[in-house]
Amino acid sequence: MDKKFEMKEDEMKKAGMNFRKVAGLFAILAGVLYTVIQFIHPPENLSSITSSSWQLVACLSIAMSLSFFIGIIGIYMKQVEVLGWIGLVGFILFCLFWLISMIFSFIEAFVYPLLINDAPKFVEGMLGLFGENKSEVNLGVFTILVPIAGVLYILGGLFLGIATFRAKVFPCLAGILLAFAAVVTLATAIIPHPYDRILALPMGVAFIWLGYILWFDTNNTWKKRYKNK
DSSP: OHHHHHHHHHHHHHHHHHHHHHHHHHHHHHHHHHHHHHHOOOOOHHHHHHHHHHHHHHHHHHHHHHHHHHHHHHHHHTHHHHHHHHHHHHHHHHHHHHHHHHHHHHHHHHHHHHHHTOOHHHHHHHHTTTOOOEEEEEETTHHHHEEEHHHHHHHHHHHHHHHHHHHOOSHHHHHHHHHHHHHHGGGTTTTTTTTTGGGGGHHHHHHHHHHHHHHOOOTOHHHHHTOOO
């Protein structure tokens, strides 16, 4: 019985390690897409909705959000034993943000083109939620969901970054960069859109870094290095 239990435990550990490696690739992909999208995103206006570039970026954004979601799970799993409640809260909040982001990207890709002729004011108002234009029509729950998503992004990234810094499983600077990347988005209050897209770059770099470690550092060498000091 003990041998069978040990074999199952070993299999579970191998499965977890394999998932973390895959999650590392998704984290790298998320960081790359998040960075690239900032430079290729078309203007948020009605004329862009039916363009091929809009469809491309919206579909890439769906893939990006999904990649972030999987990458965050891997980052959390690698250090779950030492993250504490701050890490758990950050993990939940950050995952919720990327799920909401995925929903918005789906709407941008597949719903806006269907509504642009019948409800252009609604589409224009939705686009204005991420810019500086006020809507002329009632957008319902979306007017509440967008600021909530902003809070989830900032607090989720901040808490997960702080917990990662304290856990010492990843390099401390990676945790600091993650926390900074989340908080720096507050500068959108003073940087006009779309120039505020530059503020997304630290988050992209943070996830490329964390994903790289997930993929190549399966034996917790960072943690061992810290303990040996």
